Amino acid sequence: xxxxxxxxxxxxxxxxxxxxxxxxxxxxxxxxxxxxxxxxxxxxxxxxxxxxxxxxxxxxxxxxxxxxxxxxxxxxxxxxxxxxxxxxxxxxxxxxxxxxxxxxxxxxxxxxxxxxxxxxxxxxxxxxxxxxxxxxxxxxxxxxxxxxxxxxxxxxxxxxxxxxxxxxxxxxxxxxxxxxxxxxxxxxxxxxxxxxxxxxxxxxxxxxxxxxxxxxxxxxxxxxxxxxxxxxxxxxxxxxxxxxxxxxxxxxxxxxxxxxxxxxxxxxxxxxxxxxxxxxxxxxxxxxxxxxxxxxxxxxxxxxxxxxxxxxxxxxxxxxxxxxxxxxxxxxx
Amino acid sequence: xxxxxxxxxxxxxxxxxxxxxxxxxxxxxxxxxxxxxxxxxxxxxxxxxxxxxxxxxxxxxxxxxxxxxxxxxxxxxxxxxxxxxxxxxxxxxxxxxxxxxxxxxxxxxxxxxxxxxxxxxxxxxxxxxxxxxxxxxxxxxxxxxxxxxxxxxxxxxxxxxxxxxxxxxxxxxxxxxxxxxxxxxxxxxxxxxxxxxxxxxxxxxxxxxxxxxxxxxxxxxxxxxxxxxxxxxxxxxxxxxxxxxxxxxxxxxxxxxxxxxxxxxxxx
Ligand SMILES: Nc1ncnc2c1ncn2[C@@H]1O[C@H](COP(=O)(O)OP(=O)(O)OP(=O)(O)O)[C@@H](O)[C@H]1O
Ligand SMILES: [Mg+2]
Numbered sequence: 036x037x038x039x040x041x042x043x044x045x046x047x048x049x050x051x052x053x054x055x056x057x058x059x060x061x062x063x064x065x066x067x068x069x070x071x072x073x074x075x076x077x078x079x080x081x082x083x084x085x086x087x088x089x090x091x092x093x094x095x096x097x098x099x100x101x102x103x104x105x106x107x108x109x110x111x112x113x114x115x116x117x118x119x120x121x122x123x124x125x126x127x128x129x130x131x132x133x134x135x136x137x138x139x140x141x142x143x144x145x146x147x148x149x150x151x152x153x154x155x156x157x158x159x160x161x162x163x164x165x166x167x168x169x170x171x172x173x174x175x176x177x178x179x180x181x182x183x184x185x186x187x188x189x190x191x192x193x194x195x196x197x198x199x200x201x202x203x204x205x206x207x208x209x210x211x212x213x214x215x216x217x218x219x220x221x222x223x224x225x226x227x228x229x230x231x232x233x234x235x236x237x238x239x240x241x242x243x244x245x246x247x248x249x250x251x252x253x254x255x256x257x258x259x260x261x262x263x264x265x266x267x268x269x270x271x272x273x274x275x276x277x278x279x280x281x282x283x284x285x286x287x288x289x290x291x292x293x294x295x296x297x298x299x300x301x302x303x304x305x306x307x308x309x310x311x312x313x314x315x316x317x318x319x320x321x322x323x324x325x326x327x328x329x330x331x332x333x334x335x336x337x338x339x340x341x342x343x344x345x346x347x348x349x350x351x352x353x354x355x356x357x358x359x360x361x362x363x364x365x366x367x368x
Numbered sequence: 369x370x371x372x373x374x375x376x377x378x379x380x381x382x383x384x385x386x387x388x389x390x391x392x393x394x395x396x397x398x399x400x401x402x403x404x405x406x407x408x409x410x411x412x413x414x415x416x417x418x419x420x421x422x423x424x425x426x427x428x429x430x431x432x433x434x435x436x437x438x439x440x441x442x443x444x445x446x447x448x449x450x451x452x453x454x455x456x457x458x459x460x461x462x463x464x465x466x467x468x469x470x471x472x473x474x475x476x477x478x479x480x481x482x483x484x485x486x487x488x489x490x491x492x493x494x495x496x497x498x499x500x501x502x503x504x505x506x507x508x509x510x511x512x513x514x515x516x517x518x519x520x521x522x523x524x525x526x527x528x529x530x531x532x533x534x535x536x537x538x539x540x541x542x543x544x545x546x547x548x549x550x551x552x553x554x555x556x557x558x559x560x561x562x563x564x565x566x567x568x569x570x571x572x573x574x575x576x577x578x579x580x581x582x583x584x585x586x587x588x589x590x591x592x593x594x595x596x597x598x599x600x601x602x603x604x605x606x607x608x609x610x611x612x613x614x615x616x617x618x619x620x621x622x623x624x625x626x627x628x629x630x631x632x633x634x635x636x
Contacts (some may be wrong), residue, residue: 048631095634100463102628128467134460139381151373152468152475196464 036112038204038236039074039097044106046092046260066092068260069106074238074253079230081251082240083355089260090240091130094208097238098128110204127202129210133189136181142192143168143177146199153200160199167195170225187218194222198229205229207239211246223250244355256359263362271358278303278323280357281331284347285338286316292341293319299337301330306360316346322357370470374478382482399436403560404429423562425591434514434590435559438583441518442525442553445480449529450536450546452479457537463633472624473617480526513598514586520605521582527612528553528578534619538626559583578612581605 046067051059067089074080082090095101097108099119107114113121136145143164150160168174171191181189190210197205207226211219227250229235241247247254248268255265264271278301285292296319297305303322310317323330327350338345407428408415419428453476456462465475532549536542556563556570557579563571574580585601588594627633 095463098467100466100628100633101631123467124469126467128464130463131460135464137377137381139384140377144377144380148373148377149464149468151377152370152465152470154370154469156369157373 036076037073037109038076038078038111039072039080039238040107040109041073041093041097042071042107044070044093044096044108045104046089046096046101047104065260067096067103067106070257070260070262071106072255072262072265074236076236077230077234078252079226079237079239079250081247081254082238082257083242083244083247083251083254083359084240084257085242087259088242088257090242090257091208092260093257094128094130094206094238094240097122098126098130098206099123124200125202125204126206127197127200127204128206128208129193129197130208132193132210132212132214133186136189136192138182139180141178141180142173142184142188145181145192146195149196150199155199163199163201164195167198170198171195172221187214190214190218190222194225202235204236205238207237209240209242211241211243219246226250244359248355254355256362258359258363264358268355271355272353274358278325279327280351280353281321281323281327281334282308282349282351283319283321283334283338283345284316285319286314286344286346287342292338292343295337295341296321296334299330299333301325302334304360320357320360322353322361370468371474371478371481374470374475375481378479379482395436395440397433397436399439400429400432403432403436407432425587427591430591431587432560434586435583438518438521438557438559438579438586439554441522441582442557442559442579443550445522445525446529446532446546446550446553449476449480449526450533450542453530453533453537454542457633460634466624466633472620476530476617476620477526480522510590513589517585517589517598517602517605518582520602520609521578521585524578524605524608524612525582527609527614527616530616531612531619534616534623538623538632553577553579556580557583576608578605578608581608 044067046065048064048066050062050064052062053059070089070093072080082093084090092101096103097110097115099115099122102116107116109115110122111125113125115122137148140148146164146167147157147160150164151157155163165174168177171194173188173191173195176184176188181192184192194207194210197207210222210226214222223246226237226239230237239250251268253265253267254271256263256271264274266274293305293307296302301324303324305322306320308318308320321334331348335345335348407419411418416428419425419431423431425431453462456465462472465472532546536545539545554560555566556574556577558574559579563574563580566574581601581604585598585605588601589598624633
């Protein structure tokens, strides 16, 4: 049986667009427009997408905190609306990194309090909390007030809190957002360990392509409330690796030139990676159909005629980022 | 068990703000002293005589002290429920709570216990010297009864507070709603001024709200020792409990369902 099944989930939010002091207009935001996927037992499943894609909305529906407008979802076979209580019993959820902690309690007290709310007897809770503190390497700071914690420490406590019931399924919403590399790595290590050693099913969201690539067994790319593709990182990359990816650093008039490159035959997409308008410098990413050798001369020629100077060109292996750019540009954005 | 956890840790949080509570303990005295002096100032020589005629109670200061304590319990109760619910919503705690096996109502109830344990503790501390000084040691016993009444009165008060709190988080403008409600509750509580000075429709409203019975029952038990009257007030409180507590929970339940549809749970 699948651990999680989502079928055509739709969610709209009504928001008010403020226009001055008194006037406001209702606007409907389509957060999810028919999201479907399944997650297998024991799998790390990454939901990858930019800000506002609908990742958190998906997690909240699956954890019974939001009701879908239509569609169904099952967690370990339980329906998220009709059997909400059962669903919650299957889950450990990390929704925020630093929110929802008691600032006036210590890290340990926060965990013990949550354990009590989860109906874990105090003596078991003590032992479990101790083990979790070790797991996230917070034993040393466990008895300080959360008020005095750094973001990374709060994240570790929030993460440990999601593990308190030893639930078979974990939902982690951007578990490493804003953390320094060391804290982020620690959390990723634990996620891997939980999956490998304890066979937990893990759904994690991220907008970090690299993280999804490094952690997830399978990835769903979501954008504007739609799933664009699902597959293992390898499969997704293979789908775009028919051609090379070029990274070109240009100086001078690059604005008009980007459009021109896009219209060259054999170019799948062009995207501005970064720019420094003051220095008239930009890095452009170009996805190709074939090899760099075939297309490079034309591209350089177009750039030169457009008045841009090429500073540097590198040929890259396709990454998830290219998968993402390709998928979103195909839909004409 | 979860209830014990809530009480234990919430109490711990409160205890980390000790000074607030010490100040609260002194408040009934300050308030009572203030009202007493105002009364004396306005009433002049006959102030105390008039007081006895008007209220039927001999000890004006003790009367004021009871009233002030009830007043504080109303206000602290209302503010703590609204404050906690608002904080829970704003910090994402409410969502995390809803993910646990504990019923949100159990949590809500548990939340109020420490506040009121602390409150009653304060009231004991502030009353004991006054009661002993004014009415002798026997008052100590009556005091226990009075505090019990306060405690019984807390539960329907919580229900009322929860109704107000739910409206507040639903309509997102806390002050606009709480200030009038607060003033209204205070006036209708009869804690400082007896309610018979109010227009008759307001007296009627006062009689279906818990605060009035709390102040009256405490005064009667503390100063008149009229068991029948005390029991009558207690009975009314119990009756109101059966109405207001479920009503409060019902309001909250409704909010929960709406919020899960609209996405209001995660934003303020
Ligand atoms: N409670 C809400 N009320 C109104 N609109 C909402 C609410 N929650 C989300 N939205 C809207 O729904 C869309 C999807 O939001 P969601 O939070 O699911 O995105 P996300 O993928 O988690 O993004 P992020 O990376 O920024 O966390 C956004 O346009 C957002 O503005
Ligand atoms: Mg999000």
